[in-house]
Amino acid sequence: MDCLSFSSEKLCSSELFDSTDGEEMEEERIGSCAEDLEINPFDRLPFSSRYYKLLKEREELPIWQMKYAFMESLHHHQIVVVSGDAKTGKSSQVPQWCAEYSLAARFQHGAIVCTQTCKHAAVWLALRVADEMDVNIGHEVGYVVPYDNCCNNETILRFSTDEMLQREMMSSPLLNSYGIIIVDCVLERTVATDVLLGLLKDVLILRPKLKLIVITSPQLSSKLQAYYGSVPLVIVERKYRTEVVYTSGIQKDYFLSALRLLFEIHNSKRRGDVVIFLACEQEIGNAFWIIQQEGHNLNPDLGELVPIPLFPNEQERILKSNEEKPCKNYRRKVLLTTSLGESLVWSKTVSFVIDIGIQRRKVYNPRIRADAVVIQPISRSQAEMHQKILGTSSSDPESLMQALEDLDYLAALDNDGNLSEFGIIMSEFPVDPQLSKSILASCEFDCVEEMLTIAAMVTAPGCFVNPPQGTEETAVTCRQKFLHPAGDHFTLINVYKAYKEASTNAISQYYDIEKWCQDYFLNCSALRIAEAIRTELVDIMRRIELPISAPNFGLNESVLGIKKALLSGYFMQIARDVDGSGNYLMLAHKQVAQLHPLSIYYNSSRIPEWVVFHEFSIAENNSIKIISAISPDLFMKLAPQYYFSNLPPSESKAILQEVINHLSPISAIDEGQNNIIEDREFEKCPETPAEQRCSIQ
Numbered sequence: 001m002d003c004l005s006f007s008s009e010k011l012c013s014s015e016l017f018d019s020t021d022g023e024e025m026e027e028e029r030i031g032s033c034a035e036d037l038e039i040n041p042f043d044r045l046p047f048s049s050r051y052y053k054l055l056k057e058r059e060e061l062p063i064w065q066m067k068y069a070f071m072e073s074l075h076h077h078q079i080v081v082v083s084g085d086a087k088t089g090k091s092s093q094v095p096q097w098c099a100e101y102s103l104a105a106r107f108q109h110g111a112i113v114c115t116q117t118c119k120h121a122a123v124w125l126a127l128r129v130a131d132e133m134d135v136n137i138g139h140e141v142g143y144v145v146p147y148d149n150c151c152n153n154e155t156i157l158r159f160s161t162d163e164m165l166q167r168e169m170m171s172s173p174l175l176n177s178y179g180i181i182i183v184d185c186v187l188e189r190t191v192a193t194d195v196l197l198g199l200l201k202d203v204l205i206l207r208p209k210l211k212l213i214v215i216t217s218p219q220l221s222s223k224l225q226a227y228y229g230s231v232p233l234v235i236v237e238r239k240y241r242t243e244v245v246y247t248s249g250i251q252k253d254y255f256l257s258a259l260r261l262l263f264e265i266h267n268s269k270r271r272g273d274v275v276i277f278l279a280c281e282q283e284i285g286n287a288f289w290i291i292q293q294e295g296h297n298l299n300p301d302l303g304e305l306v307p308i309p310l311f312p313n314e315q316e317r318i319l320k321s322n323e324e325k326p327c328k329n330y331r332r333k334v335l336l337t338t339s340l341g342e343s344l345v346w347s348k349t350v351s352f353v354i355d356i357g358i359q360r361r362k363v364y365n366p367r368i369r370a371d372a373v374v375i376q377p378i379s380r381s382q383a384e385m386h387q388k389i390l391g392t393s394s395s396d397p398e399s400l401m402q403a404l405e406d407l408d409y410l411a412a413l414d415n416d417g418n419l420s421e422f423g424i425i426m427s428e429f430p431v432d433p434q435l436s437k438s439i440l441a442s443c444e445f446d447c448v449e450e451m452l453t454i455a456a457m458v459t460a461p462g463c464f465v466n467p468p469q470g471t472e473e474t475a476v477t478c479r480q481k482f483l484h485p486a487g488d489h490f491t492l493i494n495v496y497k498a499y500k501e502a503s504t505n506a507i508s509q510y511y512d513i514e515k516w517c518q519d520y521f522l523n524c525s526a527l528r529i530a531e532a533i534r535t536e537l538v539d540i541m542r543r544i545e546l547p548i549s550a551p552n553f554g555l556n557e558s559v560l561g562i563k564k565a566l567l568s569g570y571f572m573q574i575a576r577d578v579d580g581s582g583n584y585l586m587l588a589h590k591q592v593a594q595l596h597p598l599s600i601y602y603n604s605s606r607i608p609e610w611v612v613f614h615e616f617s618i619a620e621n622n623s624i625k626i627i628s629a630i631s632p633d634l635f636m637k638l639a640p641q642y643y644f645s646n647l648p649p650s651e652s653k654a655i656l657q658e659v660i661n662h663l664s665p666i667s668a669i670d671e672g673q674n675n676i677i678e679d680r681e682f683e684k685c686p687e688t689p690a691e692q693r694c695s696i697q
Contacts, residue, residue, distance in 0.1 A: 040133075040134050040135070041103060042133060042140045042156070043134075043136070047134055048134055050134070051132075051134040054131065054132045055132075058092075058093065058132060061089030062089060062236055062237060062238050063088050063089040063236045064089065067097060069234055070082065071097060071101060073232040073234060074097075074098070074101055074211065074213070078204060078208065078211055078212065078231075079204065079211070079212045079214070079228050079231040080211075080214070080231060080232055080234060081213075081214045081216065081221055081224050081225055081228070081231055081232070081233045081234070082213060082215045082216070082233075082234045082236065083216055083217065083218050083220075083221035083233060083235050084217075084235065084236030084238075085217070085218070085236070085238050087238075088236045090236060091116075091125055092125060092128055092129055092132065094114075094213060094215060095114045095129055095157055095182055096133060096157075098112045098182060099112055099133070099157045101180070102156070103156075105179075107156060107179065108179070109179030109210065110176065110177050110178040110179035110180075111155065111156045111158065111177060111178055111179065112156065112179065112180045112181075113157075113159075113175075113178050113180075113181055113182065114157070114159050114160070114182040114184055115159075115161060115162045115181075115182065115184060115193075115196065116159060116160070116161055116162070116185055117161070117162060117184075117188050117192070117193060118161070119145035119146060119148075120145075121185070122144075122160060122161055123143050123148075123150075125143075125159050126142060126150070126159040129141055129157065129159075133157075137150065138150045138151065138152065138155075139152060139154050139155065140155065140157065141155065141156075141157045141158070142155040142157075142158050142159075143158060143159040143160065144158055144159075144160045144161075145164065146161065146163070146164065147529065147533050147536055161192075162183075162190065162192035163192050165181075166192060166195065166199070174203055174206055174207055175207075175210070176207075178210070179210065179211065180211045180212075181210065181211070181212050181213070182212075182213040182215065183197060183200070183212070183213070183214050183215065184215045185215070186214055186215065186216035186220060187217040187219070187220060191394050194394050197227075200212055201228065212228075214228075218235070221235075254279075254356045254358065255278070255279075255283055255356070258278070258354050258356050259287060259290060259291070261354055262334060262354060263294070263298075266298065266302055266303075266305060266332060267302065269302060270351070270352075271332075271351065272349060272350065272351020272352055273333040273349045273351065274335070274350070274351075274352045274353075275334075275350050275352070275353045275354070276335070276336050276337075276356075277337060277339060277353070277355045277356060278336065278338055279356060279358055279359055279375065280338060280360045281311050283338075284309045284336045284337065284338065285309065287309075287336050288307045288336060291307040291334060292307060302330075303330030303331055303332055304331045304332070305332055305334055306331050307334045308334065308335050308336065309337075310336065333349070338359075358375055359375075406433065406434075406572065407423065407433060409572060409640060409642075409643045410433055410569070411423070411437075411640075412426050412433060412437075422440070425440060426440065428543075428544055429537065429540055430536070431455055434570050434572070434573075435455050435458070435569060436569070438451060438454075438455070438565045438566055438568055438569030439451055439452065439455055439541075439565075439569075440546070441564065441568035441569065442549075442561070442562075442565040443547050443549075444565075445564045445565050446549040446558075446561055447549065447552075447558055447561040448546075448547065448548045449548065449549065449550070449551035450558060450562050451562065451565050451566075452534055452537050452538060452541070453492070454489050454492055454493060454562070454566075455537060456530040456533040456534035456537060457492040457493075457495070458489075458492070458614050458626055459530070460526050460527070460529040460530035461523060461525070461526040461529065462526060462598075463522055464521065464522065464523070465521050465523050467521050475521040478519070478521055481498075482494040482495045482498060485600075486559050486562075486563070486628055486629065487600065487601075487611075487627060487628025487629055488598075488600055488614075488626045488627055488628060489614070489626060489628045490628065491600055492626070495527075496530060498520075499517070499527045499531075500531075502516045563612075563628065563630055563634060564638060566612055567612055567630060567634060567638040567639070570612050570613075570614070571612075571635065571639040571640070571643065572588055573612060573613050573614070574586075574587040574588075574613075574630070574635060574639075575593065575610075575613060575616075575624060575627075576609060576652045576655075577607055577608070577609045577610075578592075578651070580609075581607070582595050582601075584611065584624060585650070585652060586616065587647065587650070587652050587653070588647065588648075589648070590648075590650065591616070591622070593616055593622045593623055594621070594622060594623055594624075595624065596626075597623075598625070599625070599626075599627055601627065601629075608630075610630050610631060610635065611627040611628060611630060612630050613625065613626065614626035614627070632656055632659045633659055635656070636656055636659050
């Protein structure tokens, strides 16, 4: 299932789940003698025998019967809406037909782009379509997702996420490089999808030759027709109807109920693979291990259960199953995924779908600027489409107003509400606006190298892994080697520096970098993602000609500069310890939070009174994550005055107001000296000796 290692050969994503027996291989060998002489018009090479095998499968898809109607509509109209149920072939066939249409016109109006809401769906579709078109991935067909570009100048069909196409519109508002734009997965109604549909409506007026294809579900087809002005509608219907069986009542434990149903299906001896839609990715891992353990107790005459986890948000995270072991008996594949992974299911042998009917997702609360986990039932249309990704609602107006207010505080907007010159530069970076502001501020405070590392580490998944049972003390000892007295942001710099040094040594000394990460309880995949993110950020800095200062991490001046850069962007995320025991009160609101267990200050005798934090989440027991100590003087020097004046009255605001009254160039304590004093005091802490914490640095 490792689909991240691509080669120049023609790849096949369907082979991940569908095996080819000896008979089929023999038929392909015989058929290749007569059929391989036909030339592929996209790469001018003879078709392979696999192309004809996949062509027969494509012709059996429900949407294939609508090819002529679609091509006619595409030829005579600028906008076409394609409506159909899940697994009818819409996402894989429509882009290929658009490529055929553009090829006939010699791509005079541009290439084709197909957007997806999920980046992993874009990658898998690119693999699938390249296989069916019999071309090389990364050449004629490619994909562009965050921090991964698998395209070149010859790419005529690219798959992308909605966000990436929006980012491309910032430099090319009319998308002149494309002749056909396909917006897929409209049913999921993400904010990015809705915004993109609105922007494209204006672009189509300015570019009459540009064509737009919208792929959606039957529930939204009439609304889209009305929105775009009575455009043609191509309806795809399924050939077969499925039998739906409901539980007799509400299950107290839906997770165990789903697994019991799986074993009942297996014991019934009815053939076919199984897909289980669970509520979250943690349940995928739990189900994987339970199925593997219980599989040893099953009757071997029934065959073998092979669990295959599909993590939509962690494509690099693969759990090893026993699928590769030779087995003479029947093998039933059990695909475990969440609502985000519906598009990752390619197996054509699925006979059973177990849908628990609920979803667990994070919801942003604009009033307290925090995420909360919500467990809610899915809608009827979502259940029918096997898509319960984000519901059918966009962001509420309060969230949008909060976002505009935050951009105004960051000086990213002008008086008319448009992006300011500074905001335009901030938008060049594919990170949160606060992080963009901190990166730009680092140019002034001579800590660009360090700030880019922090930006990459906080954007990538968490680098620390939960230690297995019995190794907690060893993990704490290993983690102490990376700790920095100034805070978690600086600890992340130490981790990245150690990883880069170990990677260099791995090349010269031929040892396994993954083994090094495992020994230090670090997530190797997360660090590789951080490395890729940092490389892209450096390229952006050079492209827009921003200065990159020489690295000087370890000096007290550098620590002070990094804190200034952080506060320049994250002055809205300040908290104060109100009782000296780690109960932090948010400055922007009256929400109370505790330190995250992975913070260097957790269970420490010295807890800083004022901190800047990267994230506050109700979903994780009201905790603030990735924090660093600051002083109120430094905060008041860097926070905009109008932001401070808009803060609600509180004891913390009164303390800061007193700081303002006493703050002057003569009487104020020098922040550099203050920082040195704070760090030296922390180094005196007996729990975390300085020689252990700073050995990497």
